[in-house]
Amino acid sequence: MTNRQIELFVPAITPFKPDLSIDTERFVAHARALMAAGAxxxxxxGTTSEANSLSVAERMAALEALIDAGIDPGQLIPGTGCCNAEDTITLSSHATRMGCRGVLMLPPFYYKGVSDDGVFDAFAQVIDAVGPNLCVYLYHIPQMSGVPxxxxxxxxxxxxxxxxxxxxxxxxxKWENTKAVIKAFPQIDTYSASESMIPQNVATGGAGCISASLNVNPRGIRALLDGLNGPDQAALHEQVSAVRSIFEGLPLIPAIKAxxxxxxxxxxxxxxRPPFVAMGDEHKDAVAEAVRIAGPQGAA
Structure with missing residues (x-):
């Protein structure tokens, strides 16, 4: 197994003001709280951040706000993948110039049924344009992007x-896919998107987790990571899985924000932001139960 640091990265939510502009103050406050809680x-x-409802300028300004607030750019892997190369290059170049650890890059995702040759060319176009300082974390979410x-x-x-x-x-x-990537490419950092998979991910040689519910349960998930192979692993895993299970039964992004x-x-x-709608009262009890299990340690 390749020795590597096992880490938790949070796809942080993007708070919005009443006019639907980015609420930078709350965005930064939530980010700081997540880091303080163990991320x-x-x-x-990324997906949880409603990135595809944000403009290129908004993403760049919000990234700069995080760094200006004192968050180490080496702890940031912003999403930069767009449908067109120019926007992806602009965002990736900006993140690289700002000193970010890397970028999380979707493939172009509007056209479906494209070949691996086409997707390779799309990634190559961006990497060649940005240059050798760019570090890419590939983003595989075929149920959303339609492009594996x-x-x-x-x-x-x-x-x-x-x-x-x-x-x-x-x-x-799909754990079998994650496992296959880890086994085939031990030289790269492979992250699961579900904290329930952390024990398998780490045992197989993966790099940890990038999960939406880290926005709500950062301390619980960090406790599981730190407690792997210890006497409390089963109980810690049960806690994070219980929170995860609730969100999997709800409209994910509105539920996480609620x-x-x-x-x-x-x-x-x-x-x-549209096309999402705020969480309705019919899910209020489920959200409250997730918060009860996670505790009041999400944002500060």
Whole structure:
């Protein structure tokens, strides 16, 4: 097994003001609270962050706000993958210039049924344009993007770009796929998107977890990571799995934001951008139960 640091990165929610502009003050406050609660870093501007409802300018300004607030850019892996190369290059170049650890990159995701050759060319276009300082964490979420990142594609990218392909986030929810990536490419950092998979991920040689529910349960998930192979592992795993299970039965992003709002006693955190709608009263008890299990340790 390759020796590596096992880490938790949070795909931090993006709070919005009543006019639906980014609420930078709450965004920074939540990010700081997550780091204080034990997260090793942040992966903002991914799915949970509503990134595809944000403009390029908004993403860059929000990233700069995190760094200006004192968060080490080496602890940041912002999402940069867009449908067009120019936006992806702009965001990836900006993150690289800001000193970020890397970028979490979706493939172009509008056209479906594209070949590995086409997806390879899309990644290559960006990497070649940004240059050798870019570190890419591939983002595999085929149920949302419709464009899988296959093992042969990963192999080709590593053969061309070596260490610039730094890792992969597997949000497929299929452990067998995550396991296959870890086994085939031990030189890259492979993250599960579910904290319930942390024991298998770490035991197999993976790098940890990038999970939406880290927004709500950072201390519980960090406790599981720190308690692996200890006497309390089963109980810690039960706690994080219980929280995860609740969110899996709800509209995920509105539910995560509603839970953060409840933890802060601040309803402003619950606001979402269309096409999402705020969590309805029919899910209020489920969100409250997730917060009860997680405790009041989400945002501060």
């Amino acid at each position: 090793h870093g942040l992966a903002p501007f 990142i296959t093992l042969p594609l990963i192999e080709r990218l590593i053969a061309r770009y070596g260490g610039q392909i730094a890792g992969l986030k597997d949000s497929s929810g 839970a953060v709002a409840e933890q802060n006693n601040d309803p402003e955190y619950a606001r979402v």
